[in-house]
Amino acid sequence: MQPSSLTHPLDRATTLARNEDGSMTGQTDAAYANMVGPFGGITAAVIMKALLVHPERLGEPVSLTINYAAPIADGEYRIHAVPVRTNRSTQHWSITLSQGKELTTTATAVFALRRDTWTTTEILAPDVPAAVAVPSSRLANTDRAWFDNYEMRFVRGHLLDQSKPEDERDSVTVLWVRDNPPRPLDLVSLTSICDSFAPRIIVRRPKWVPFGTVSITIYFQAGNAQLEAQGDRPVLGIARASHFGRGYHDQTAEVWSDSGTLLATSHQVVYFKE
Amino acid sequence: MQPSSLTHPLDRATTLARNEDGSMTGQTDAAYANMVGPFGGITAAVIMKALLVHPERLGEPVSLTINYAAPIADGEYRIHAVPVRTNRSTQHWSITLSQGKELTTTATAVFALRRDTWTTTEILAPDVPAAVAVPSSRLANTDRAWFDNYEMRFVRGHLLDQSKPEDERDSVTVLWVRDNPPRPLDLVSLTSICDSFAPRIIVRRPKWVPFGTVSITIYFQAGNAQLEAQGDRPVLGIARASHFGRGYHDQTAEVWSDSGTLLATSHQVVYFKE
Numbered sequence: 196m197q198p199s200s201l202t203h204p205l206d207r208a209t210t211l212a213r214n215e216d217g218s219m220t221g222q223t224d225a226a227y228a229n230m231v232g233p234f235g236g237i238t239a240a241v242i243m244k245a246l247l248v249h250p251e252r253l254g255e256p257v258s259l260t261i262n263y264a265a266p267i268a269d270g271e272y273r274i275h276a277v278p279v280r281t282n283r284s285t286q287h288w289s290i291t292l293s294q295g296k297e298l299t300t301t302a303t304a305v306f307a308l309r310r311d312t313w314t315t316t317e318i319l320a321p322d323v324p325a326a327v328a329v330p331s332s333r334l335a336n337t338d339r340a341w342f343d344n345y346e347m348r349f350v351r352g353h354l355l356d357q358s359k360p361e362d363e364r365d366s367v368t369v370l371w372v373r374d375n376p377p378r379p380l381d382l383v384s385l386t387s388i389c390d391s392f393a394p395r396i397i398v399r400r401p402k403w404v405p406f407g408t409v410s411i412t413i414y415f416q417a418g419n420a421q422l423e424a425q426g427d428r429p430v431l432g433i434a435r436a437s438h439f440g441r442g443y444h445d446q447t448a449e450v451w452s453d454s455g456t457l458l459a460t461s462h463q464v465v466y467f468k469e
Numbered sequence: 470m471q472p473s474s475l476t477h478p479l480d481r482a483t484t485l486a487r488n489e490d491g492s493m494t495g496q497t498d499a500a501y502a503n504m505v506g507p508f509g510g511i512t513a514a515v516i517m518k519a520l521l522v523h524p525e526r527l528g529e530p531v532s533l534t535i536n537y538a539a540p541i542a543d544g545e546y547r548i549h550a551v552p553v554r555t556n557r558s559t560q561h562w563s564i565t566l567s568q569g570k571e572l573t574t575t576a577t578a579v580f581a582l583r584r585d586t587w588t589t590t591e592i593l594a595p596d597v598p599a600a601v602a603v604p605s606s607r608l609a610n611t612d613r614a615w616f617d618n619y620e621m622r623f624v625r626g627h628l629l630d631q632s633k634p635e636d637e638r639d640s641v642t643v644l645w646v647r648d649n650p651p652r653p654l655d656l657v658s659l660t661s662i663c664d665s666f667a668p669r670i671i672v673r674r675p676k677w678v679p680f681g682t683v684s685i686t687i688y689f690q691a692g693n694a695q696l697e698a699q700g701d702r703p704v705l706g707i708a709r710a711s712h713f714g715r716g717y718h719d720q721t722a723e724v725w726s727d728s729g730t731l732l733a734t735s736h737q738v739v740y741f742k743e
Contacts, residue, residue, distance in 0.1 A: 257684070282538075285683065301561060305536060307717070312713075315714070318712070409559065410577075412736060437734055438734070439589050442581065442583050464532045
């Protein structure tokens with residue numbers, strides 16, 4: 196199926212064709228280009244898509260880890276997703292993304308049949324103005340086309356904000372974010388949004404330096420019903436780092452629905468220069 | 470090399486023999502038995518050991534993700550660790566642990582040549598009494614032998630503590646922890662300690678139910694020099710969950726040296742019943 200001009204850019208960029216050996220072929224999309232290769236979030240999203248459409252899939256995602264081993268070149272790539280162990284209610288996946296003989300990305304995922312159980316959310320969503328009350332920002336940067344695919348409304352912690360003195364800076368960003376143009380939230384778009392918060396180094400130390408996520412892990416905290424209830428309205432994101440040093444920093448993010456449901460949490464480790 | 474009676478239990482349980490095909494063989498150790506199969510931390514530790522002793526290893530760990538796909542039976546197991554992509558300063562690993570034809574565990578890791586850079590720690594270590602001022606607890610539980618291999622001094626958030634009313638309970642544990650008997654901290658023991666905090670479900674809702682970690686990711690924040698400086702004194706651990714629901718909960722942990730250096734952070738997702 197060819198994507199049409201009516202197709203949302205996210206769906207176009209995550210279109211996959213199944214090969215006879217069970218692998219899937221996709222291609223990079225200029226709309227999600229980053230400085231070098233595609234935006235990591237779109238790579239994570241297309242891997243999630245490959246699992247969701249896989250004929251052997253059991254249930255829904257619990258966790259997804261993506262390791263960005265090398266840049267993906269413009270053009271075609273192939274995803275091999277293998278259900279390496281399927282139990283009664285859980286399923287473990289090993290995934291690779293490659294171009295010719297070049298392995299660019301490895302991933303693992305846990306899927307499960309999930310049932311309602313005792314439930315509580317122990318952390319609180321930050322108290323913020325509604326999305327409509329927060330202006331939308333554009334970070335003009337032609338080297339990073341993917342920014343244009345997100346509408347970002349920063350409540351605090353703008354990228355590259357040098358207005359605060361050094362001793363008042365931290366790595367925390369709170370923002371409303373959604374696809375641009377708006378698109379109903381699903382597991383594919385949520386996966387990409389989990390990697391959309393930009394490396395914390397350019398919030399805490401607001402200048403451009405070479406950086407890149409090397410590994411991200413996403414935990415899926417909500418089900419399809421809660422994602423569908425969100426529709427195409429902005430979700431609330433919070434991202435922060437705990438430690439920067441020896442060339443790497445971690446960062447943690449929470450994604451909340453606009454009615455205060457925790458949708459996903461993510462954790463990543465980012466390379467940065469000097 | 471046969472472990473002697475002078476060998477620390479952690480070193481005995483992580484002893485590996487290299488096979489001709491480059492894989493490594495280890496065996497489960499009764500001292501680290503859990504309810505079903507070995508304690509997850511010792512499995513994570515032996516995978517870290519397999520990477521550290523691998524002749525093709527580049528640098529030191531940045532991140533390690535372990536997926537517990539199935540219980541490991543008592544006896545021998547085989548670890549295949551493959552450096553799937555080695556760049557100038559980073560190296561990506563794919564690892565499996567199997568028994569015969571049964572795949573029990575998958576893992577990925579990122580190693581890197583790490584250099585000193587700009588550094589800051591944005592989170593604070595909790596303000597707690599020194600380890601010597603906190604009594605050591607024993608959680609008598611013969612189904613979980615591994616508890617005996619850790620000296621745990623709980624500052625708050627005991628496991629299974631029913632003394633607080635429901636509305637005052639949370640999932641937070643703060644404790645001093647070290648190997649029992651004491652052993653100088655290294656990357657192998659730190660990896661195991663990162664999974665030693667017990668599923669948060671039995672802190673937040675203090676009763677035994679079936680549970681088990683399905684995936685854990687560890688970020689290594691400190692280098693060998695900082696680990697060596699810690700020696701065999703207790704490290705400070707903090708663990709908490711953000712959300713419980715639909716059969717799973719996440720949990721995050723920090724491990725601090727006793728001089729206030731952040732050594733590692735870890736994130737995991739845990740299955741629990743009802």
